Amino acid sequence: MLFSVLIYGSEDFYDALSPEEHQEILKKHGAFHERTKSDRSFAAATKLMSTGTAVTVNRESNDFIVTDGPFAETKEQFMGFYLIDTATLEDAIEAVKELPFENGRVEIRPVAYFEGADFQNAERLVIDAS
Amino acid sequence: MPSAWLSTHLRAARPRVLAALNRAFGDIDLAEDAFQEASLKAVRTWHPEDLPKDPVAWLIVTGRNSAIDALRKRRRETLSAPEDLELAHEETNPEEDLTDALDRSVYRDDILRLLFTCCHPVLRRDQQIALALKVVAGLTVEEIARAFLVQPKTMEQRITRAKKRLHAAKLSYEEPDAAERADRLSTVANAIYLVFNEGYSASQGIALIKEPLCEEAIRLARLLVRLFPEIPELRGLLALCLIQHSRRFARLTADGQAVTLEMQDRSLWDRKLVAEGTVLLEAALRNARPGHLQIEAAIAATHARAACYDQTDWQEIERLYRALQHIRPSPVVALNHTVVLAKLHGPKFALERLDRLQTSLERYAGFFAVKGSLLMDLDRTQDAYDALKRAFDLAGTDAERLHIEQKLHKLSKDT
Structure with missing residues (x-):
């Protein structure tokens, strides 16, 4: 089953990291990449820019309202996500233990439908959970 | 010796905690001491595998208690000077439920107040920069002195004088109205740009020593953008700092000589920072409330877009300079x-x-x-x-x- 691995952390903390600590965090992500790619469970990795770059689009009756900033103001921010394809939830839980936890937590949520495109080559990949 | 992650947590929490303590006690020195005490307690009691759920709240409560202890002690020791015991602003009761202080809107004003105090117009520019780095970013006096190429003692005096001047100015701590808040934000944004520039315009040879100033300015700008996403000029500030900072590896030769924009090897520009700066600027400019930082960021972004110097869009840059000259x-x-x-x-x-x-x-x-x-x-x-x-x-x-x-x-x- 395809699982999303949603990474939450504090941007205050992220900004305060020293270059060495930053490297250490990247190393753990690197290990996660390596492991999930070697057992062929890796599907996608997405790192988001800071919430400071976000805008939120809303519709009020017939007007679209674009406000600056993320949708929700939270103590921990949504930083990025992986998609991994593992046989069971248990395997997914096992896999994420490789990720850095110094800066927050990881939410695992099964994917109901996934469609991806290699937009360079215009090939499409569809995974439907049903 | 605290573990690395623990000191990073303390560094990350510092602006918010110090801002809350400063609001409660109206005294930067007391707030700094209280933060220091709370940090020491954190180092003693936090387990690296089991941090408090909300380190910021933990530090505020602990710091507040330590400051109240300090005030009680002072009261016993200086019975002859009871006015010292008055809190700077009466409406604030330091015993009040701290959960209020964790509310986001309060954080916003607390941090703005702290930064505005440190960057207050009664201070000289070099004092503003030093105080913002010391109090808000939490650099040590030695670190700041090194970045300014002065003796630690000189820097210590500069900071002490700045605090005295603030004290003498008897700043009011009233809640700002919208116009005042905008004014304060603009003062703070300009001061943070000064911090960045102090690092960025460093002459050859010492640029590396000054780089932490750029990093700290960017960290403060990021915090402000997070707290005030609706203020386009703050996004302009962050965009400007990021795009300038993207050139840091191209600005100097291996032996430390400055390289002009024309001669820089553009493949050394940090494209991630350029991309983030560019999208921040685009989001800011959508509001059609341009300030000088947004325009300067737009000039930097126009340079960043050109694949080589000869392809620079000088017409666009000319328009932007005209706008800047107007504003x-x-x-x-x-x-x-x-x-x-x-x-x-x-x-x-x-x-x-x-x-x-x-x-x-x-x-x-x-x-x-x-x-x-x-x-x-x-x-x-x-x-x-x-x-x-x-x-x-x-x-x-x-x-x-x-x-x-x-x-x-x-x-x-x-x-």
Whole structure:
């Protein structure tokens, strides 16, 4: 089953990291990449820019309202996500233990439908959970 | 010795905790001491594998208790001076439920108040920078002294004097209204840009020592953008810092010589920072409330878009300089505008515009350096030589002198 691995952390903390600590965090992500790619469970990795770059689009009756900033103001921010394809939830839980936890937590949520495109080559990949 | 992650948590929490303590007690010194006490307690009691759920709240509560203890102690020791015990603003009860203080809107105003206090207009620029780095970013006096190339003792005195001046100014701590808040934000944004520039405009050789100033300025700008996403000028500030910072590896040669924008190897520019800066700027400009930082960021972004110097969109940059001159007129902006006009309309046109600026810039090396270059382009060798000589005599830094020397050298070679 395809699982999303949603990474939450504090941007205050992220900004305060020293270059060495930053490297250490990247190393753990690197290990996660390596492991999930070697057992062929890796599907996608997405790192988001800071919430400071976000805008939120809303519709009020017939007007679209674009406000600056993320949708929700939270103590921990949504930083990025992986998609991994593992046989069971248990395997997914096992896999994420490789990720850095110094800066927050990881939410695992099964994917109901996934469609991806290699937009360079215009090939499409569809995974439907049903 | 605290574990690395623990000290990073403390560093990350510092601005918010200190801002809350400063609000509760209206005294930066007391707030700093209280934060220090709370940090020591955290180092003793936090387990690296089991941190408090909300380190910021934990530190605020612990710091507040420690400050109340300190005040009680002071009360016993200085019975003759009871006015010392009054909190700076009566409406605040330090015993109040701290959950209020964790509310986001309060954080916003707390941090703004703390930064505005540190960057207050009663302070000199160098005092503003030093205080923001010490109090908000939490750099040590030694670290700041190193970045400013002064003795720690000198820096200590500068900070002490700044705090005294703030104390003497008896700042009011009333809640700002919308207009006042906008004013304060703009003061703070400008001060953070000063911090960045102090690091960025460092002359050759010491640029590496000064880099932490750029990093801290970016960290503060990121915090402000997070707290006030609706203020476009703050996004402009962050965009400007990020795009400038993207050139840090291209600005110096291996032996520490400054490289002009024209000569920089653009493959060394940090494209991630450029991308983030560019999208921040786009989001900011959608609001159609441009400030000078947004426009300066737009100029930087236009340079970043050009694959090489020859492909620079000088027309766009000229428009932006005109806008900048309209929003925030200054002789130096006018001078830079002239440089761009030379790219578009040739040296003769630019020189005529330049001569009008002479009275306001006659002590400014940059003016004569530009004038010298334009005269060189017009083959007026002797006049060019005189102007460059004048620029050399007025130059304030080694980097500037070196730059002018290279031009003088070129001049003597060409003739």
